[in-house]
Amino acid sequence: MNSGLAQSLSSIGLAAVTSGAILVLGRLAFNRSQYFGGYISIWALSVGYFVGCWVLFGIPTFPPGEGSYWLVWFLLAISLFGRMGQMRQVSWFHWILRGGTLSISIVLQFLQMPAHEWILCQGVYCIVGLVASCLFFWWAIEKLIERTTSIESVMVWLLYSIMIGLLVVFLGELRLGQGLAILASCLVILWIGTILGLRSINLKLLMPVVVIALSFPVQHMILNNEMTLVSAACLLVAPCASWAAVRWLDVRKAWLRILVLATVVTLVCGIAVAWSISHLSEGSY
Secondary structure, eight states: OOHHHHHHHHHHHHHHHHHHHHHHHHHHHHHHHHHTTHHHHOOOHHHHHHHHHHHHHOEEEEEEHHHHHHHHHHHHHHHGGGGGGOOSSSOOHHHHHHHHHHHHHHHHTTSSSSSSGGOHHHHHHHHOOOOOOOOHHHHHHHHHHHHOOOOOHHHHHHHHHHHHHHHHHTTTTTTHHHHHHHHHHHHHHHHHHHHHTTTTTOOOHHHHHHHHHHHHHHHHHHHTSSOOHHHHHHHHHHHHHHHHHHHHHHHHHHHHHHHHHHHHHHHHHHHHHHHHHHHHHHHHH
């Protein structure tokens, strides 16, 4: 077996094992703690992702030298402030907080670009547009959590990460694709946890980490002019389209709801992948 493939598989497996161990041990240690119990799922995702990236890429440097390392440290930082995802009434302050978090993630990537590739005015417009788009994506993920079960929501996140991973690999961003594979392995463990009914998996608290983790690769591809706007738009509306389809079709049976959600997410994200590949082959970027 190729050494690179073996290392990738080992990082994916170790990330999944780490996430699973944190879920199990956290449930045993903080089962009766309402405060710490809610953080178990965040730590399982963030620490599992960190360990997987550590095995694959080495210890992430700080300050990071490239965008993928920023994501590793940024997810760990967000996991310390996960309570911003659990809000009974989302006010303007909460949206400002979300916008600020997204702005930081975008600016961190923007600063990695060579200065000759952008003009300040264009950079500001690009950042504002990306923040607004990611806020819509955050809203779509929030509505997905509200209108679907935990099993269904995590399944959508998992499929979404897989489809974005395929897209970035096809577009030549192997490192981002490997990171998304590690993220998907952690989401598989969380999905199994929701199927088993683990109460420690709190989707509201997980939401900020998931939004950043899923939107970060798309931000990177757009900033580096490697993704068409049509593909980005498809990825943006995929979560929204999934729960809208279930609601419009008035699907009640659990297995049928999962089938509809999976089909819609795969179809919309598949359009994004196909569109980018076709335009890449035409050289029209």
